[in-house]
Every structure is written in structure tokens, then in C-alpha cells.
Amino acid sequence: MDVRFEHVSLAYANKQTNILTDINFKIPAGQLTCLLGPSGCGKSTTLNLISGLLEPTKGQIFFGDKDVTRLDALERKVGMVFQSYALYPHMTVLENICFPLRMAKMAKAEMLKRATELAQLVHVDAELTKKPGELSGGQQQRVAIARALAKSPSILLLDEPLSNLDARLRVEMRDEIRRIQKETGVTTIFVTHDQDEAMHIADQIMILNNGTIQQFAAPNTIYAQPQNLFVAKFIGNPVINTIALNDHHRTDFVKLVPKDILAKATTLAIRAESIVPINSVDTLTHPFSGIQLETYQFGPEVTTQIAYHGVPITSNQFNTHTWVNNQHPIPFELHKNGYFLCDSNDNVIWPLKEPLVVTR
Numbered sequence: 001m002d003v004r005f006e007h008v009s010l011a012y013a014n015k016q017t018n019i020l021t022d023i024n025f026k027i028p029a030g031q032l033t034c035l036l037g038p039s040g041c042g043k044s045t046t047l048n049l050i051s052g053l054l055e056p057t058k059g060q061i062f063f064g065d066k067d068v069t070r071l072d073a074l075e076r077k078v079g080m081v082f083q084s085y086a087l088y089p090h091m092t093v094l095e096n097i098c099f100p101l102r103m104a105k106m107a108k109a110e111m112l113k114r115a116t117e118l119a120q121l122v123h124v125d126a127e128l129t130k131k132p133g134e135l136s137g138g139q140q141q142r143v144a145i146a147r148a149l150a151k152s153p154s155i156l157l158l159d160e161p162l163s164n165l166d167a168r169l170r171v172e173m174r175d176e177i178r179r180i181q182k183e184t185g186v187t188t189i190f191v192t193h194d195q196d197e198a199m200h201i202a203d204q205i206m207i208l209n210n211g212t213i214q215q216f217a218a219p220n221t222i223y224a225q226p227q228n229l230f231v232a233k234f235i236g237n238p239v240i241n242t243i244a245l246n247d248h249h250r251t252d253f254v255k256l257v258p259k260d261i262l263a264k265a266t267t268l269a270i271r272a273e274s275i276v277p278i279n280s281v282d283t284l285t286h287p288f289s290g291i292q293l294e295t296y297q298f299g300p301e302v303t304t305q306i307a308y309h310g311v312p313i314t315s316n317q318f319n320t321h322t323w324v325n326n327q328h329p330i331p332f333e334l335h336k337n338g339y340f341l342c343d344s345n346d347n348v349i350w351p352l353k354e355p356l357v358v359t360r
């Protein structure tokens with residue numbers, strides 16, 4: 001079931017100002033979409049508008065062709081999973097999964113069959129008689145997902161479901177949620193503030209900031225073609241290098257970027273992996289050079305700081321053998337698709353890209 005927002009705004013009752021203003025999007029059916037952004041950007045508010053826990057101040061919400069704007073959470077038939085697993089502590093795993101089915105007065109044999117199938121789907125079928133307190137965090141979250149899926153919801157909503165898990169388990173559960181979503185085909189909307197999690201799990205990512213959509217596209221599109229500086233900085237690790245352009249930088253780009261674009265550009269953003277050392281000293285063909293400042297090694301990762309016309313930037317393409325530790329400029333090249341120029345409004349103006357697909 002696809003989810004559509006048409007001109008949705010939301011102000012909380014006690015506040016004059018809008019938290020979300022004139023939001024428009026269409027989340028496609030049968031896929032996993034991440035709502036991603038920093039704390040307070042409006043992710044949970046958006047999710048609660050989808051679930052029916054909040055009603056918009058303005059605008060309409062559709063599930064498929066049906067206007068659900070005035071329907072409450074129960075009527076919308078969504079499944080929800082929260083950061084805290086919210087399982088019933090006195091019930092067994094089986095009873096927890098059965099609970100929504102029992103409330104819906106499903107016949108006992110059918111209920112047990114469905115609950116057992118779901119337990120198998122989320123891999124807790126060996127724990128059916130245990131209470132939540134006897135399970136690990138990851139297992140509890142699996143049970144919460146099974147319970148949310150019990151009534152075959154039209155949409156599954158997950159609000160930071162992995163936040164309470166340790167780093168290793170987060171990665172494991174992230175892959176599990178991906179598998180479960182693929183197996184069930186249920187339209188899934190997943191809130192996270194972790195860009196790495198979103199990049200790994202999502203079919204598409206909606207990036208929010210200050211209650212507005214910054215970009216809504218597939219993870220690789222967002223990485224390769226950020227719409228603006230906020231997106232470029234939010235996605236990627238190490239964080240993209242940003243440089244306020246001066247005349248020295250502009251001169252370096254004269255042969256690479258059309259003059260009119262270069263004149264409008266105020267910020268240069270370069271991905272660390274796009275800064276690659278070269279052996280050539282031909283400064284006409286390879287205009288970029290910088291002085292190596294520091295090199296750090298973290299296991300297999302080597303990051304090097306280079307002063308590029310006085311501005312420190314980070315590359316992860318140097319290795320310990322290219323570390324020279326002297327004051328001579330080291331030539332490097334920039335991968336064609338690894339740098340972006342932004343105008344004074346922080347919009348990316350280079351490289352030029354196809355017009356954005358309108359997401360509504």
C-alpha cells in the first residue's frame with residue numbers, strides 16, 4: 001500500500017509554529033523507506049501522522065486511493081514497532097505474538113498457526129514458551145516485529161527499532177529486518193538518525209531537516225547526487241570535506257567546471273575517497289596539490305589530512321607508503337563524481353544532474 005502526503009502541515013497544539021510545513025511525498029508500496037535526519041527534524045512526527053496517532057493541521061494523507069486523514073490508528077491497520085520493545089512482560093513469546101489476534105477474536109487453531117508461522121519468520125520459534133525478560137534485546141525486537149505483523153498490516157512502521165541494541169546486534173537486526181521485509185513484501189517505513197543504517201537497509205531514503213524534505217531518493221542516488229550541502233554532509237563516512245572557495249581553489253577548477261558555474265559556486269565539497277595521490281608532477285594536467293599534515297591508522301583504515309590551499313581536508317586514499325611528512329606539496333587528483341560545488345543557498349550546482357523525479 002503506498003502512502004501519500006498532500007500539502008501536510010503539523011503544529012502541535014501548544015505551539016504556534018509548524019513542525020512540518022506543506023509536506024508532499026509518495027512512499028511506494030512493497031518497499032522499505034527510511035525517514036532519516038538529525039534529532040528534532042520531524043521523523044517521529046511524520047511517522048505518527050502516518051500511523052494516525054497525530055492528525056495533520058492541514059493537508060491530506062492517503063493509503064493507496066483511500067483518504068485516511070481522519071481515521072484513527074486502529075482504523076488505518078498499521079503495525080508499529082518502537083525503540084522500546086513494549087512487549088507484555090508477564091506473557092510468553094507465543095502469547096505476545098497472539099495478543100493482537102486474540103483481541104481480533106481469531107479462532108484459536110488459526111491464531112496458533114499464524115503466530116507459529118510468524119515466530120518462524122523472525123526466528124524466535126525456539127523461544128515460544130519464554131517470557132520477554134528471558135530474551136536478548138535482539139530477540140525481544142524480533143518478537144515485537146512478529147506481533148506487529150500478526151494482523152497482516154497494510155504498512156509496518158518502525159520507530160528507531162534498533163537504538164537499544166549494541167553495535168554488532170544492530171547490524172545483525174538491520175539485515176534481519178531487511179530479510180523479513182523482502183519475505184513479506186509489506187510496505188515498511190523505518191525511522192532512524194543513523195545514515196549508515198539507512199544506507200544499508202533502505203530502498204529509498206527521505207532526508208528531513210527542520211521539518212522539510214531535503215531529498216527523497218535511492219541510497220546510491222543520494223550519495224552520488226546530493227541535492228544540497230546538508231545532504232552531502234549528512235550522508236557518508238568520513239563526513240564530506242567542505243571548503244569555502246577562494247581564488248586559488250577556483251583557479252584549480254578552471255579546466256574542469258564551466259566558467260558561469262564556477263562564478264556562482266561558494267562552497268566545494270569533496271568526498272574523502274575521491275582524493276587520490278598521484279605520482280605525476282605535471283601541475284598543468286593535475287592542478288591539485290596539498291601538504292600532508294597528519295596520517296592516522298585505525299586497523300585497515302588510513303586517513304590523511306592535507307592542507308589544500310591552507311584548508312585541511314581528509315583523504316582515505318593515501319596509505320602509509322605515501323606518507324612523506326615533509327612540507328613539499330603532494331599532487332593528488334579528484335575523482336570526477338566525488339566533488340560537488342554549491343551556490344550561496346547551499347544547493348549543489350555541479351555536477352549538473354537530471355531534473356529530480358518529483359516524489360508525489
Ligand SMILES: Nc1ncnc2c1ncn2[C@@H]1O[C@H](COP(=O)(O)OP(=O)(O)OP(=O)(O)O)[C@@H](O)[C@H]1O
Pocket residue numbers: 012013014015019037038039040041042043044045046193
Ligand atoms: N508533543 C509535542 N509537543 C510539542 N512539540 C513537540 C512534540 N513532539 C515533538 N515536538 C517537537 O517537534 C519537533 C520534531 O520532533 P520529532 O520527535 O518529530 O523529531 P525526530 O526527528 O523524531 O527527533 P528524534 O530523533 O530526537 O526522535 C521537535 O522540535 C520537537 O521538540
